[in-house]
Amino acid sequence: MSKGFTPSPATPGVITANDLRMGHCVWMRDGRWTADPRAAELFEDEAIAELALLDAVSQADLVVGPYLVEAKRGADGRPEPAHFREAFRRSGPTHKHFQQAEAEASHV
């Protein structure tokens, strides 16, 4: 999906990966990693994005499989997913049983 994607002001992108030790999804901002997708840095310039991706790849002691993927700029200026796969990576599993279990766990 990210193959061949080139960010631009019209189609910005984010860099995302999985945390090496824990496995959860992370997003890049200012060369560091955050578990908050809304804090991800939006790249609109191809050259800057490529440099950031090189930086991401070099952080193999922290993350696995970093890639640049299309995102949308939300009304508040923060990134929103452009594809449903990325939406599920942000939200976690969508099925009812999981959602119920998570809700119950959060009330404990």
Add this chain to the structure above:
Amino acid sequence: MFDARPQHNDQHREYLRHRTQQFRQQVQRRLDGSLTEEEFRPLRLKNGVYLQLHSYMYRVAIPYGALTPDQLRMLGHVAERWDRGYGHFTTRTNIQFHWHKLVDIPDSMEALNSVGIHSIQTSGNTIRNVNADAFAGAADDELEDPRPWAELIRIWSTDHAEFQFLPRKFKISVSAGKQDRSAVSAYDIGLRIVERDGQRGFQVWVGGGLGRTPYLGQVIRDFLPQADLLPYLEAILSVYNLTGRRDNKWKARIKITVAERGLDVFRADVEAEFAQRRQQFSGLDQEILRDLRARFAPPEFRDAPVQGYEAARAANGAFRSWTDTNLHPHRIPGYASVIVTLKAPGATPGDMSAEQMRLVADLAERLAHGDIRVNHDQNLVLPHVRKADLPELYEALRAVGLATANFGKITDIISCPGMDYCTLATARSIPIAQDIAAHFRARGLEDEIGEMKIRISGCINACGHHHLGHIGILGLDRAGVENYQITLGGDGYETPTLGQRAGAGFPADQVVPAIDRLVDAYLELRESPDERFLDAYRRLGVAPFKAALYPADA
């Protein structure tokens, strides 16, 4: 509790201890930067560790689906201690934990090793977990118990040096009933125990497999004497290892090797290799088999009057419905095999909580001779239960949501994890399964519809075996939107058939209405309530069902 399997001997424990220690060091070397991800990935995969959408997934083998109570309890412990309190049983009778942390996996692995189970060869291009009939040793139509054979294959194939780098993964299934319950035609090798002129042997199928290019297996040997099993398997694997394609991952399974070279050419190579291999077998395998047969001796069945069972059936409609649906005939009068479906309304197909695992383990110990199986349909089976104990078992299962009377019904849906978890998926599967189950539960049509196998895969890799569903559903990504193709008329068992695609796919919110129209058409068209959907489809062909699916085109 007596454990029938030789997995618990000292040699096996030492082997597992060594492997886990090795993996612990590999994890440490990855974390300290001594191993790159490219170097580490094949090592973790060889131990069943995948990195999925949200987390590491840890896949654990359950050879031929057989579990002891201690093992099921340990799976529950692992789910609670290192995961999110549940595990997911798969169509290959493995269990997957979807929320493991890499740093925890060696500890989790060590805990599983303590009860003799592991994750070796649950990934990679090796011989994977061996499957067998979930009713093995219990079914009334069984020629003999297939588990000693499945265990012999497991012992032979584990760490088999020649077959650690096959062109692609390789799966074997063993069936011993007059009815095939192990989908032998869908496996790389399928084995059916048969009898010819008073002699036991195997009918050997080869080249089955689903995925993006589905093939049903073909019979390569109609009758193989039992003693020749391992040399013949080695011959097939050896020929495949040398002639299987390695230039293209999508054409590397044995199904493509057999299809491209032709069965007769492939068979000739196998027979020539077999003549050589056979001489190398000294008979040790047959000695091991004799030992295995003794270890898999049946439990001491106990007589018990069934009046209480009959009285409970008469008095309790829900119990009667459960016994009508979720029992399989046992070879011993007064006994039954019980299917514990993991398909309660709203549940995720194949998921089981740690609490449920502990309860079933306790019940198996108390009421089912300590024998538990995982079946191909993502359900559990208690193969040996006295009918006299069924009322007690039912009430205990009901208390934890495990007494849903729907085995083989429209709500007993096979579903892969799909894009809710899987990094390969192109669409979600579980929510579609849940919506279909909820819909037909609400319509109260499960019993009216009768046997109906719906199977859902979230990508062309077909882990949900959609090609073999009476109704198959395949989730795809169509221009950034989830879209679901429907196939009709598939069957994985006695009359193996690949389902045929009905037409254009449906958006996610139109899948339930489409299945609803299909079911209504079937109910209208069937000759009698005894005519299953699959039979009606075969009698009438695709046209009336296609018209129901696509009314605007009719």
